[in-house]
Amino acid sequence: MDEIPRTLLEAVALYADEQRAFERVRDRRWPNGVACPLCGSVAVGFMAKRRKWQCNDCRKQFSAKTGTIFEDSPIGFSKWLPAIWLIANCKNGISSHEIARDLKVTQKMLGSCFTESGSPCKRAPLRS
Numbered sequence: 522m523d524e525i526p527r528t529l530l531e532a533v534a535l536y537a538d539e540q541r542a543f544e545r546v547r548d549r550r551w552p553n554g555v556a557c558p559l560c561g562s563v564a565v566g567f568m569a570k571r572r573k574w575q576c577n578d579c580r581k582q583f584s585a586k587t588g589t590i591f592e593d594s595p596i597g598f599s600k601w602l603p604a605i606w607l608i609a610n611c612k613n614g615i616s617s618h619e620i621a622r623d624l625k626v627t628q629k630m631l632g633s634c635f636t637e638s639g640s641p642c643k644r645a646p647l648r649s
C-alpha cells in the first residue's frame with residue numbers, strides 16, 4: 522500500500538524501483554486521476570513504455586515531470602523521490618537550492634511542486 526519511509530535509506534530502498542517510484546509520483550500528483558497539465562483535460566491516453574500520456578484534447582504529450590523542476594532533466598524518479606522525501610521530512614527544512622545542487626538539476630521544479638520545503642538545512646545528508 523502507501524508505505525511512508527522513515528529514513529532516507531528507507532526512501533532510497535523503497536523507490537529504487539523506477540516503476541514503483543513512477544507510480545508513487547503519479548498517484549501523488551493526480552490523486553483523482555491523471556489530467557493534462559497543459560489544458561486540464563482528463564481525456565488522456567497512457568503510453569506505458571515511455572511512461573507518458575497523450576492528451577486527446579490538446580494533443581500534447583506530457584509526463585509526471587511536466588511542469589516540475591525535473592522536466593528537462595533525465596533524472597529518474599528513483600532519485601527524485603528520495604529527494605522529495607528529504608524535503609518533506611528534514612526537521613529543519615532543506616532548501617530546494619541544495620537539492621538542486623546535489624542532484625545536479627535546475628531549481629525550477631522543487632518550488633512549484635512541493636510547498637513543504639522550509640529554511641535551509643545545513644546538515645542534509647543527501648548525496649546523489
Ligand SMILES: [Zn+2]
Pocket residue numbers: 557558559560561562576577578579580581
Ligand atoms: Zn491537454
